[in-house]
Amino acid sequence: MNRLIIIGASGHGKVVADIAKLSGYTDIAFLDDAPGLKVVSGYPVLGAVSTFSAFSQDDFFVAIGNSDIRRRIQDEISSSGARLVTLIHPSAVVAQDVVIGEGTAVMAGAVINPSVRIGRGCIVNTSSSVDHDCVVGDYVHVSVGTRLAGSVCIGSGSWIGIGAVVSNNLSVCPNTMIGAGAVVVRNIELPGTYIGIPAEQIQVAS
Ligand SMILES: CC(C)(COP(=O)(O)OP(=O)(O)OC[C@H]1O[C@@H](n2cnc3c(N)ncnc32)[C@H](O)[C@@H]1OP(=O)(O)O)[C@@H](O)C(=O)NCCC(=O)NCCS
Missing domain, CATH: 2.160.10.10 (Hexapeptide repeat proteins)
Known part of the structure:
Protein backbone atom coordinates (compact mmCIF):
# COMPACT_ATOMS: atom_id res chain seq x y z
CA MET A 1 0.00 0.00 0.00
CA ASN A 2 1.24 3.54 -0.76
CA ARG A 3 2.13 6.05 1.91
CA LEU A 4 -0.76 8.37 2.77
CA ILE A 5 -0.06 12.09 3.16
CA ILE A 6 -2.73 13.83 5.21
CA ILE A 7 -2.93 17.59 4.73
CA GLY A 8 -3.79 19.16 8.10
CA ALA A 9 -2.67 17.76 11.46
CA SER A 10 -5.49 19.16 13.59
CA GLY A 11 -8.08 17.13 15.54
CA HIS A 12 -9.84 16.36 12.26
CA GLY A 13 -6.52 15.18 10.81
CA LYS A 14 -6.05 12.82 13.75
CA VAL A 15 -9.48 11.25 13.16
CA VAL A 16 -8.67 10.86 9.47
CA ALA A 17 -5.32 9.22 10.33
CA ASP A 18 -7.15 6.74 12.55
CA ILE A 19 -9.53 5.80 9.71
CA ALA A 20 -6.59 5.49 7.33
CA LYS A 21 -4.83 3.12 9.70
CA LEU A 22 -7.98 1.01 10.07
CA SER A 23 -8.28 1.01 6.26
CA GLY A 24 -4.86 -0.62 5.92
CA TYR A 25 -2.40 2.26 5.56
CA THR A 26 0.78 1.43 7.46
CA ASP A 27 2.78 4.47 6.38
CA ILE A 28 1.01 7.74 7.24
CA ALA A 29 2.41 11.27 7.50
CA PHE A 30 1.07 14.82 7.77
CA LEU A 31 1.78 18.12 6.08
CA ASP A 32 0.83 21.17 8.14
CA ASP A 33 1.77 24.85 8.22
CA ALA A 34 2.02 25.09 12.02
CA PRO A 35 5.62 25.97 12.84
CA GLY A 36 7.56 23.45 14.92
CA LEU A 37 5.04 20.64 14.60
CA LYS A 38 7.03 17.40 14.25
CA VAL A 39 4.79 14.50 15.33
CA VAL A 40 1.00 14.19 15.72
CA SER A 41 -0.69 11.01 16.96
CA GLY A 42 2.62 9.24 16.45
CA TYR A 43 2.82 10.20 12.76
CA PRO A 44 5.54 12.52 11.42
CA VAL A 45 4.78 16.01 10.14
CA LEU A 46 7.00 16.22 7.06
CA GLY A 47 6.65 19.91 6.24
CA ALA A 48 4.36 22.69 5.10
CA VAL A 49 1.33 22.12 2.88
CA SER A 50 3.06 23.92 -0.02
CA THR A 51 5.63 21.09 -0.22
CA PHE A 52 3.01 18.54 -1.30
CA SER A 53 4.41 18.15 -4.83
CA ALA A 54 7.54 16.53 -3.34
CA PHE A 55 5.33 13.58 -2.40
CA SER A 56 3.68 12.98 -5.78
CA GLN A 57 4.12 9.19 -5.57
CA ASP A 58 2.02 9.03 -2.40
CA ASP A 59 -1.75 9.04 -1.79
CA PHE A 60 -3.31 12.23 -0.43
CA PHE A 61 -6.20 13.20 1.80
CA VAL A 62 -7.09 16.80 2.72
CA ALA A 63 -8.21 16.91 6.37
CA ILE A 64 -9.03 20.58 6.82
CA GLY A 65 -12.37 21.55 8.37
CA ASN A 66 -12.80 24.87 6.56
CA SER A 67 -14.55 23.97 3.32
CA ASP A 68 -13.09 26.83 1.23
CA ILE A 69 -9.54 25.90 2.20
CA ARG A 70 -10.29 22.20 1.78
CA ARG A 71 -11.64 22.85 -1.72
CA ARG A 72 -8.67 25.04 -2.74
CA ILE A 73 -6.05 22.54 -1.58
CA GLN A 74 -7.89 19.51 -2.91
CA ASP A 75 -8.27 21.19 -6.33
CA GLU A 76 -4.57 22.04 -6.34
CA ILE A 77 -3.56 18.46 -5.53
CA SER A 78 -6.02 17.07 -8.03
CA SER A 79 -4.77 19.26 -10.86
CA SER A 80 -1.18 18.28 -10.09
CA GLY A 81 -2.20 14.73 -11.02
CA ALA A 82 -1.63 13.30 -7.52
CA ARG A 83 -3.96 10.63 -6.14
CA LEU A 84 -6.69 11.70 -3.71
CA VAL A 85 -8.34 8.94 -1.74
C1 LIG B 1 -24.55 29.06 14.32
C2 LIG B 1 -23.11 29.40 14.63
C3 LIG B 1 -22.24 29.21 13.39
C4 LIG B 1 -23.08 30.87 15.03
O1 LIG B 1 -21.80 31.22 15.37
P1 LIG B 1 -21.47 32.80 15.56
O2 LIG B 1 -21.72 33.53 14.30
O3 LIG B 1 -20.09 32.86 16.15
O4 LIG B 1 -22.58 33.29 16.56
P2 LIG B 1 -22.48 33.67 18.11
O5 LIG B 1 -21.81 32.58 18.88
O6 LIG B 1 -21.93 35.05 18.19
O7 LIG B 1 -24.02 33.68 18.53
C5 LIG B 1 -24.93 34.66 18.07
C6 LIG B 1 -26.22 34.44 18.83
O8 LIG B 1 -26.85 33.24 18.35
C7 LIG B 1 -26.97 32.28 19.43
N1 LIG B 1 -26.61 30.98 18.86
C8 LIG B 1 -25.44 30.65 18.28
N2 LIG B 1 -25.49 29.39 17.81
C9 LIG B 1 -26.70 28.92 18.12
C10 LIG B 1 -27.33 27.67 17.91
N3 LIG B 1 -26.70 26.68 17.27
N4 LIG B 1 -28.59 27.52 18.33
C11 LIG B 1 -29.25 28.53 18.98
N5 LIG B 1 -28.70 29.74 19.22
C12 LIG B 1 -27.44 29.93 18.80
C13 LIG B 1 -25.99 32.75 20.50
O9 LIG B 1 -26.38 32.31 21.78
C14 LIG B 1 -26.05 34.24 20.33
O10 LIG B 1 -27.22 34.71 20.93
P3 LIG B 1 -27.25 36.16 21.67
O11 LIG B 1 -26.96 37.16 20.59
O12 LIG B 1 -28.65 36.21 22.18
O13 LIG B 1 -26.22 36.09 22.71
C15 LIG B 1 -22.51 28.51 15.76
O14 LIG B 1 -22.97 28.88 17.04
C16 LIG B 1 -22.80 27.05 15.58
O15 LIG B 1 -23.89 26.53 15.88
N6 LIG B 1 -21.79 26.32 15.05
C17 LIG B 1 -21.88 24.93 14.83
C18 LIG B 1 -20.55 24.30 15.14
C19 LIG B 1 -20.57 22.82 14.89
O16 LIG B 1 -21.54 22.24 14.47
N7 LIG B 1 -19.45 22.18 15.12
C20 LIG B 1 -19.40 20.76 14.91
C21 LIG B 1 -18.17 20.26 14.33
S1 LIG B 1 -18.31 18.53 14.08
Missing part, protein backbone atom coordinates in the same frame (compact mmCIF):
# COMPACT_ATOMS: atom_id res chain seq x y z
CA THR A 86 -11.72 8.46 -0.08
CA LEU A 87 -11.72 7.14 3.48
CA ILE A 88 -14.57 5.22 5.11
CA HIS A 89 -14.38 4.05 8.72
CA PRO A 90 -14.98 0.27 8.91
CA SER A 91 -17.87 0.82 11.36
CA ALA A 92 -19.76 3.10 8.95
CA VAL A 93 -22.78 1.56 7.23
CA VAL A 94 -22.84 2.53 3.56
CA ALA A 95 -25.47 1.05 1.23
CA GLN A 96 -24.22 -0.72 -1.85
CA ASP A 97 -25.32 1.80 -4.46
CA VAL A 98 -24.08 4.92 -2.68
CA VAL A 99 -21.73 7.09 -4.75
CA ILE A 100 -19.02 8.94 -2.81
CA GLY A 101 -16.64 11.46 -4.39
CA GLU A 102 -12.87 11.53 -3.96
CA GLY A 103 -11.45 13.19 -0.90
CA THR A 104 -14.53 12.50 1.21
CA ALA A 105 -14.26 11.04 4.74
CA VAL A 106 -17.02 8.95 6.31
CA MET A 107 -16.42 8.73 10.04
CA ALA A 108 -17.16 6.06 12.66
CA GLY A 109 -20.78 5.07 13.09
CA ALA A 110 -22.12 7.09 10.16
CA VAL A 111 -25.00 5.54 8.22
CA ILE A 112 -25.55 6.31 4.53
CA ASN A 113 -28.67 4.68 3.12
CA PRO A 114 -29.47 3.59 -0.46
CA SER A 115 -29.34 5.80 -3.55
CA VAL A 116 -27.41 8.61 -1.85
CA ARG A 117 -24.84 10.68 -3.75
CA ILE A 118 -22.09 12.38 -1.76
CA GLY A 119 -19.77 14.82 -3.51
CA ARG A 120 -16.01 15.40 -3.42
CA GLY A 121 -14.20 16.56 -0.32
CA CYS A 122 -17.13 16.06 2.05
CA ILE A 123 -17.03 15.17 5.73
CA VAL A 124 -19.76 12.75 6.85
CA ASN A 125 -18.92 12.99 10.50
CA THR A 126 -19.19 10.64 13.48
CA SER A 127 -22.60 9.01 14.03
CA SER A 128 -24.37 11.14 11.45
CA SER A 129 -27.03 9.68 9.16
CA VAL A 130 -27.80 10.45 5.56
CA ASP A 131 -31.01 8.77 4.50
CA HIS A 132 -32.18 7.35 1.18
CA ASP A 133 -31.94 9.42 -2.01
CA CYS A 134 -30.10 12.38 -0.46
CA VAL A 135 -27.79 14.43 -2.67
CA VAL A 136 -24.91 16.01 -0.79
CA GLY A 137 -22.86 18.50 -2.84
CA ASP A 138 -19.08 18.92 -2.93
CA TYR A 139 -17.23 20.08 0.21
CA VAL A 140 -20.24 19.76 2.49
CA HIS A 141 -19.70 18.99 6.18
CA VAL A 142 -22.40 16.83 7.76
CA SER A 143 -21.34 17.27 11.39
CA VAL A 144 -21.28 14.83 14.26
CA GLY A 145 -24.73 13.38 15.01
CA THR A 146 -26.54 15.25 12.24
CA ARG A 147 -29.64 13.70 10.66
CA LEU A 148 -30.53 14.18 7.00
CA ALA A 149 -33.93 12.61 6.29
CA GLY A 150 -34.82 10.99 2.97
CA SER A 151 -34.41 12.90 -0.33
CA VAL A 152 -32.67 15.91 1.21
CA CYS A 153 -30.41 18.00 -1.01
CA ILE A 154 -27.48 19.92 0.50
CA GLY A 155 -25.75 22.49 -1.73
CA SER A 156 -21.98 22.55 -2.12
CA GLY A 157 -19.88 24.17 0.59
CA SER A 158 -22.63 24.06 3.19
CA TRP A 159 -22.04 23.03 6.80
CA ILE A 160 -24.77 21.24 8.74
CA GLY A 161 -23.90 21.80 12.41
CA ILE A 162 -23.59 19.23 15.14
CA GLY A 163 -26.86 17.46 15.95
CA ALA A 164 -28.88 19.39 13.37
CA VAL A 165 -31.83 17.80 11.58
CA VAL A 166 -33.04 18.39 8.04
CA SER A 167 -36.53 17.05 7.41
CA ASN A 168 -37.36 14.95 4.38
CA ASN A 169 -37.54 16.26 0.79
CA LEU A 170 -35.95 19.61 1.68
CA SER A 171 -33.08 21.53 0.07
CA VAL A 172 -30.42 23.64 1.69
CA CYS A 173 -28.72 25.99 -0.78
CA PRO A 174 -24.93 26.14 -1.26
CA ASN A 175 -22.61 27.95 1.17
CA THR A 176 -25.00 27.86 4.10
CA MET A 177 -24.35 27.22 7.79
CA ILE A 178 -26.98 25.35 9.78
CA GLY A 179 -26.23 25.91 13.49
CA ALA A 180 -25.78 23.26 16.12
CA GLY A 181 -29.06 21.55 17.02
CA ALA A 182 -31.16 23.40 14.44
CA VAL A 183 -34.15 21.75 12.80
CA VAL A 184 -34.72 22.64 9.14
CA VAL A 185 -38.39 22.30 8.20
CA ARG A 186 -38.50 24.49 5.06
CA ASN A 187 -36.30 24.79 1.99
CA ILE A 188 -33.40 27.17 2.56
CA GLU A 189 -32.91 29.26 -0.56
CA LEU A 190 -30.70 32.13 0.64
CA PRO A 191 -27.11 31.45 1.73
CA GLY A 192 -26.45 32.45 5.33
CA THR A 193 -26.47 31.17 8.90
CA TYR A 194 -29.60 29.52 10.31
CA ILE A 195 -30.26 28.48 13.91
CA GLY A 196 -33.05 27.22 16.13
CA ILE A 197 -36.23 25.18 15.87
CA PRO A 198 -37.51 25.81 13.29
CA ALA A 199 -34.27 27.07 11.75
CA GLU A 200 -34.32 30.80 10.97
CA GLN A 201 -31.67 33.00 9.43
CA ILE A 202 -29.52 35.15 11.70
CA GLN A 203 -27.24 38.00 10.75
CA VAL A 204 -23.60 37.29 11.40
CA ALA A 205 -21.18 40.14 12.04
CA SER A 206 -18.70 40.36 9.15
Whole structure:
Protein backbone atom coordinates (compact mmCIF):
# COMPACT_ATOMS: atom_id res chain seq x y z
CA MET A 1 0.00 0.00 0.00
CA ASN A 2 1.24 3.54 -0.76
CA ARG A 3 2.13 6.05 1.91
CA LEU A 4 -0.76 8.37 2.77
CA ILE A 5 -0.06 12.09 3.16
CA ILE A 6 -2.73 13.83 5.21
CA ILE A 7 -2.93 17.59 4.73
CA GLY A 8 -3.79 19.16 8.10
CA ALA A 9 -2.67 17.76 11.46
CA SER A 10 -5.49 19.16 13.59
CA GLY A 11 -8.08 17.13 15.54
CA HIS A 12 -9.84 16.36 12.26
CA GLY A 13 -6.52 15.18 10.81
CA LYS A 14 -6.05 12.82 13.75
CA VAL A 15 -9.48 11.25 13.16
CA VAL A 16 -8.67 10.86 9.47
CA ALA A 17 -5.32 9.22 10.33
CA ASP A 18 -7.15 6.74 12.55
CA ILE A 19 -9.53 5.80 9.71
CA ALA A 20 -6.59 5.49 7.33
CA LYS A 21 -4.83 3.12 9.70
CA LEU A 22 -7.98 1.01 10.07
CA SER A 23 -8.28 1.01 6.26
CA GLY A 24 -4.86 -0.62 5.92
CA TYR A 25 -2.40 2.26 5.56
CA THR A 26 0.78 1.43 7.46
CA ASP A 27 2.78 4.47 6.38
CA ILE A 28 1.01 7.74 7.24
CA ALA A 29 2.41 11.27 7.50
CA PHE A 30 1.07 14.82 7.77
CA LEU A 31 1.78 18.12 6.08
CA ASP A 32 0.83 21.17 8.14
CA ASP A 33 1.77 24.85 8.22
CA ALA A 34 2.02 25.09 12.02
CA PRO A 35 5.62 25.97 12.84
CA GLY A 36 7.56 23.45 14.92
CA LEU A 37 5.04 20.64 14.60
CA LYS A 38 7.03 17.40 14.25
CA VAL A 39 4.79 14.50 15.33
CA VAL A 40 1.00 14.19 15.72
CA SER A 41 -0.69 11.01 16.96
CA GLY A 42 2.62 9.24 16.45
CA TYR A 43 2.82 10.20 12.76
CA PRO A 44 5.54 12.52 11.42
CA VAL A 45 4.78 16.01 10.14
CA LEU A 46 7.00 16.22 7.06
CA GLY A 47 6.65 19.91 6.24
CA ALA A 48 4.36 22.69 5.10
CA VAL A 49 1.33 22.12 2.88
CA SER A 50 3.06 23.92 -0.02
CA THR A 51 5.63 21.09 -0.22
CA PHE A 52 3.01 18.54 -1.30
CA SER A 53 4.41 18.15 -4.83
CA ALA A 54 7.54 16.53 -3.34
CA PHE A 55 5.33 13.58 -2.40
CA SER A 56 3.68 12.98 -5.78
CA GLN A 57 4.12 9.19 -5.57
CA ASP A 58 2.02 9.03 -2.40
CA ASP A 59 -1.75 9.04 -1.79
CA PHE A 60 -3.31 12.23 -0.43
CA PHE A 61 -6.20 13.20 1.80
CA VAL A 62 -7.09 16.80 2.72
CA ALA A 63 -8.21 16.91 6.37
CA ILE A 64 -9.03 20.58 6.82
CA GLY A 65 -12.37 21.55 8.37
CA ASN A 66 -12.80 24.87 6.56
CA SER A 67 -14.55 23.97 3.32
CA ASP A 68 -13.09 26.83 1.23
CA ILE A 69 -9.54 25.90 2.20
CA ARG A 70 -10.29 22.20 1.78
CA ARG A 71 -11.64 22.85 -1.72
CA ARG A 72 -8.67 25.04 -2.74
CA ILE A 73 -6.05 22.54 -1.58
CA GLN A 74 -7.89 19.51 -2.91
CA ASP A 75 -8.27 21.19 -6.33
CA GLU A 76 -4.57 22.04 -6.34
CA ILE A 77 -3.56 18.46 -5.53
CA SER A 78 -6.02 17.07 -8.03
CA SER A 79 -4.77 19.26 -10.86
CA SER A 80 -1.18 18.28 -10.09
CA GLY A 81 -2.20 14.73 -11.02
CA ALA A 82 -1.63 13.30 -7.52
CA ARG A 83 -3.96 10.63 -6.14
CA LEU A 84 -6.69 11.70 -3.71
CA VAL A 85 -8.34 8.94 -1.74
CA THR A 86 -11.72 8.46 -0.08
CA LEU A 87 -11.72 7.14 3.48
CA ILE A 88 -14.57 5.22 5.11
CA HIS A 89 -14.38 4.05 8.72
CA PRO A 90 -14.98 0.27 8.91
CA SER A 91 -17.87 0.82 11.36
CA ALA A 92 -19.76 3.10 8.95
CA VAL A 93 -22.78 1.56 7.23
CA VAL A 94 -22.84 2.53 3.56
CA ALA A 95 -25.47 1.05 1.23
CA GLN A 96 -24.22 -0.72 -1.85
CA ASP A 97 -25.32 1.80 -4.46
CA VAL A 98 -24.08 4.92 -2.68
CA VAL A 99 -21.73 7.09 -4.75
CA ILE A 100 -19.02 8.94 -2.81
CA GLY A 101 -16.64 11.46 -4.39
CA GLU A 102 -12.87 11.53 -3.96
CA GLY A 103 -11.45 13.19 -0.90
CA THR A 104 -14.53 12.50 1.21
CA ALA A 105 -14.26 11.04 4.74
CA VAL A 106 -17.02 8.95 6.31
CA MET A 107 -16.42 8.73 10.04
CA ALA A 108 -17.16 6.06 12.66
CA GLY A 109 -20.78 5.07 13.09
CA ALA A 110 -22.12 7.09 10.16
CA VAL A 111 -25.00 5.54 8.22
CA ILE A 112 -25.55 6.31 4.53
CA ASN A 113 -28.67 4.68 3.12
CA PRO A 114 -29.47 3.59 -0.46
CA SER A 115 -29.34 5.80 -3.55
CA VAL A 116 -27.41 8.61 -1.85
CA ARG A 117 -24.84 10.68 -3.75
CA ILE A 118 -22.09 12.38 -1.76
CA GLY A 119 -19.77 14.82 -3.51
CA ARG A 120 -16.01 15.40 -3.42
CA GLY A 121 -14.20 16.56 -0.32
CA CYS A 122 -17.13 16.06 2.05
CA ILE A 123 -17.03 15.17 5.73
CA VAL A 124 -19.76 12.75 6.85
CA ASN A 125 -18.92 12.99 10.50
CA THR A 126 -19.19 10.64 13.48
CA SER A 127 -22.60 9.01 14.03
CA SER A 128 -24.37 11.14 11.45
CA SER A 129 -27.03 9.68 9.16
CA VAL A 130 -27.80 10.45 5.56
CA ASP A 131 -31.01 8.77 4.50
CA HIS A 132 -32.18 7.35 1.18
CA ASP A 133 -31.94 9.42 -2.01
CA CYS A 134 -30.10 12.38 -0.46
CA VAL A 135 -27.79 14.43 -2.67
CA VAL A 136 -24.91 16.01 -0.79
CA GLY A 137 -22.86 18.50 -2.84
CA ASP A 138 -19.08 18.92 -2.93
CA TYR A 139 -17.23 20.08 0.21
CA VAL A 140 -20.24 19.76 2.49
CA HIS A 141 -19.70 18.99 6.18
CA VAL A 142 -22.40 16.83 7.76
CA SER A 143 -21.34 17.27 11.39
CA VAL A 144 -21.28 14.83 14.26
CA GLY A 145 -24.73 13.38 15.01
CA THR A 146 -26.54 15.25 12.24
CA ARG A 147 -29.64 13.70 10.66
CA LEU A 148 -30.53 14.18 7.00
CA ALA A 149 -33.93 12.61 6.29
CA GLY A 150 -34.82 10.99 2.97
CA SER A 151 -34.41 12.90 -0.33
CA VAL A 152 -32.67 15.91 1.21
CA CYS A 153 -30.41 18.00 -1.01
CA ILE A 154 -27.48 19.92 0.50
CA GLY A 155 -25.75 22.49 -1.73
CA SER A 156 -21.98 22.55 -2.12
CA GLY A 157 -19.88 24.17 0.59
CA SER A 158 -22.63 24.06 3.19
CA TRP A 159 -22.04 23.03 6.80
CA ILE A 160 -24.77 21.24 8.74
CA GLY A 161 -23.90 21.80 12.41
CA ILE A 162 -23.59 19.23 15.14
CA GLY A 163 -26.86 17.46 15.95
CA ALA A 164 -28.88 19.39 13.37
CA VAL A 165 -31.83 17.80 11.58
CA VAL A 166 -33.04 18.39 8.04
CA SER A 167 -36.53 17.05 7.41
CA ASN A 168 -37.36 14.95 4.38
CA ASN A 169 -37.54 16.26 0.79
CA LEU A 170 -35.95 19.61 1.68
CA SER A 171 -33.08 21.53 0.07
CA VAL A 172 -30.42 23.64 1.69
CA CYS A 173 -28.72 25.99 -0.78
CA PRO A 174 -24.93 26.14 -1.26
CA ASN A 175 -22.61 27.95 1.17
CA THR A 176 -25.00 27.86 4.10
CA MET A 177 -24.35 27.22 7.79
CA ILE A 178 -26.98 25.35 9.78
CA GLY A 179 -26.23 25.91 13.49
CA ALA A 180 -25.78 23.26 16.12
CA GLY A 181 -29.06 21.55 17.02
CA ALA A 182 -31.16 23.40 14.44
CA VAL A 183 -34.15 21.75 12.80
CA VAL A 184 -34.72 22.64 9.14
CA VAL A 185 -38.39 22.30 8.20
CA ARG A 186 -38.50 24.49 5.06
CA ASN A 187 -36.30 24.79 1.99
CA ILE A 188 -33.40 27.17 2.56
CA GLU A 189 -32.91 29.26 -0.56
CA LEU A 190 -30.70 32.13 0.64
CA PRO A 191 -27.11 31.45 1.73
CA GLY A 192 -26.45 32.45 5.33
CA THR A 193 -26.47 31.17 8.90
CA TYR A 194 -29.60 29.52 10.31
CA ILE A 195 -30.26 28.48 13.91
CA GLY A 196 -33.05 27.22 16.13
CA ILE A 197 -36.23 25.18 15.87
CA PRO A 198 -37.51 25.81 13.29
CA ALA A 199 -34.27 27.07 11.75
CA GLU A 200 -34.32 30.80 10.97
CA GLN A 201 -31.67 33.00 9.43
CA ILE A 202 -29.52 35.15 11.70
CA GLN A 203 -27.24 38.00 10.75
CA VAL A 204 -23.60 37.29 11.40
CA ALA A 205 -21.18 40.14 12.04
CA SER A 206 -18.70 40.36 9.15
C1 LIG B 1 -24.55 29.06 14.32
C2 LIG B 1 -23.11 29.40 14.63
C3 LIG B 1 -22.24 29.21 13.39
C4 LIG B 1 -23.08 30.87 15.03
O1 LIG B 1 -21.80 31.22 15.37
P1 LIG B 1 -21.47 32.80 15.56
O2 LIG B 1 -21.72 33.53 14.30
O3 LIG B 1 -20.09 32.86 16.15
O4 LIG B 1 -22.58 33.29 16.56
P2 LIG B 1 -22.48 33.67 18.11
O5 LIG B 1 -21.81 32.58 18.88
O6 LIG B 1 -21.93 35.05 18.19
O7 LIG B 1 -24.02 33.68 18.53
C5 LIG B 1 -24.93 34.66 18.07
C6 LIG B 1 -26.22 34.44 18.83
O8 LIG B 1 -26.85 33.24 18.35
C7 LIG B 1 -26.97 32.28 19.43
N1 LIG B 1 -26.61 30.98 18.86
C8 LIG B 1 -25.44 30.65 18.28
N2 LIG B 1 -25.49 29.39 17.81
C9 LIG B 1 -26.70 28.92 18.12
C10 LIG B 1 -27.33 27.67 17.91
N3 LIG B 1 -26.70 26.68 17.27
N4 LIG B 1 -28.59 27.52 18.33
C11 LIG B 1 -29.25 28.53 18.98
N5 LIG B 1 -28.70 29.74 19.22
C12 LIG B 1 -27.44 29.93 18.80
C13 LIG B 1 -25.99 32.75 20.50
O9 LIG B 1 -26.38 32.31 21.78
C14 LIG B 1 -26.05 34.24 20.33
O10 LIG B 1 -27.22 34.71 20.93
P3 LIG B 1 -27.25 36.16 21.67
O11 LIG B 1 -26.96 37.16 20.59
O12 LIG B 1 -28.65 36.21 22.18
O13 LIG B 1 -26.22 36.09 22.71
C15 LIG B 1 -22.51 28.51 15.76
O14 LIG B 1 -22.97 28.88 17.04
C16 LIG B 1 -22.80 27.05 15.58
O15 LIG B 1 -23.89 26.53 15.88
N6 LIG B 1 -21.79 26.32 15.05
C17 LIG B 1 -21.88 24.93 14.83
C18 LIG B 1 -20.55 24.30 15.14
C19 LIG B 1 -20.57 22.82 14.89
O16 LIG B 1 -21.54 22.24 14.47
N7 LIG B 1 -19.45 22.18 15.12
C20 LIG B 1 -19.40 20.76 14.91
C21 LIG B 1 -18.17 20.26 14.33
S1 LIG B 1 -18.31 18.53 14.08
